[in-house]
Amino acid sequence: MTTSNKKQKYDIAIVGAGMVGISCALWLQKSGHSVCIIDRSSPGESTASGSACTFADYACIPINSPSLPFQAPSMILGSMIFGKDSPLAIKWNYIHRMIPWLAQFLSNCRPQKVVGIIDALAVILSQAENGLMPLIEDAGATDLIQRRGCLYLYNTTKGYDAARPDILARQERGVSLHEISAGEVYEMEPSLEHLFHKGVFFDRAFQFLFPGKLIERLTAHFVAQGGTYISGNVSAIDSTDQKTRTETRTKTGTKSDTENVRIRYDGKTLFAGKAVIAAGAHALDLLPSLSGKMPLDTERGYHIMLDATKAELTRPVGWAEKGFYMTPLDKQIRIAGTVELGGLQNNYTDRLLNYLEKTAKQALPDLGERESSWLGFRPSMPDALPVIGPSPRDKNIILAFGHQHVGLTLGGITGKIVSSLIGEEKIPFDTSPYSPQRFQ
């Protein structure tokens, strides 16, 4: 990877080279802007690298639901007091800091709010493939995706019956899915233990084969096309208070030729016309003026990699009641999921790692040794919608974070929206539900 910091002035500077940041960089570059992207980690080490690897354009049902406020306390307390298995957990030393987030989360569990969230998620998810595939094709990375759909399974009648309204809600919004019997489940995935009652097959969904590698490939393409990648830890972003401003047309719109924004990193400074903050769950560290006004927090999630030389899956399989995916990756199967409220600093919770292993082996008894474990930070807003648009404090700083459980899926379309907003191009669907203004 070429690393350069010679040129210190760009049309656009992007902080964060996760799936969202690199997608913004590529779409802005396609629109004719000079773009630099800064990240303190290596390309490919971001949150997407440890994800469940699903292109989940069906995932329009948020965690927010009218029943959750009644179910969650018994799940959490049951696991604490009685040692019951649960994919939900809390770090009690952090939870007091999440009270404002939790209050807004609960308010977004009201039935009318949930319908609005489903609608808004369904719209952006329906555009996700249009936003992503051109980037993958330009980078010559189609070998890093596999189109065999995704399965979502239910092991109890109760679980399946409870999910029926969600299945209908997806269908009503155009998600392509097929409800399948237990027999069809085992025809599709013969290694699975016969404990499932029903399944849903999302035929248009697909799998990323190692999303970290995909981001590396996208970054290499960005650099090969003249983009600048800087390895660095950004400490501050602020306005330069520049009064004059000239604008020039690019092939797709206007482009600022000023130095509106100053970015400090590793003792150095660079200037840009606009900055895009795509720093995932860490974004607020860079936006102190929004602290207390922009309710970004994290839903921590885990994965373990298990040896799969004796167990086979051909596509990602989600186990609905248990809150995780089992995704085949070469000679291993990744068990990824769980939600833990506990901020960015706390250690791993062994109970959740053990839960993933023990439960996955009920479905696939021939899974082997645990070979590695991972903790990642989903950037989550309490209304389960991403934040995409100019900062309420500075129109030259564009916010692009908060993609919760679907940032790998939505990175591409987010980049396209950001590029259109900066180029003042018309966007063919309503993006107001994702506007940062909704929290002001």
Ligand SMILES: Cc1cc2nc3c(=O)[nH]c(=O)nc-3n(C[C@H](O)[C@H](O)[C@H](O)COP(=O)(O)OP(=O)(O)OC[C@H]3O[C@@H](n4cnc5c(N)ncnc54)[C@H](O)[C@@H]3O)c2cc1C
């Ligand atoms: C267990 C788990 C499973 C998941 N499964 C899926 C799935 O199957 N499908 C799906 O669509 N989504 C999935 N997700 C969600 C998805 O991974 C995230 O939504 C997405 O990766 C977020 O991308 P991002 O670019 O916004 O943030 P990140 O990937 O977190 O990237 C932010 C980048 O900013 C950099 N950064 C932060 N602060 C600074 C700074 N000050 N200076 C320099 N750099 C900085 C970081 O180093 C990082 O590289 C999953 C998440 C988890 C945890």
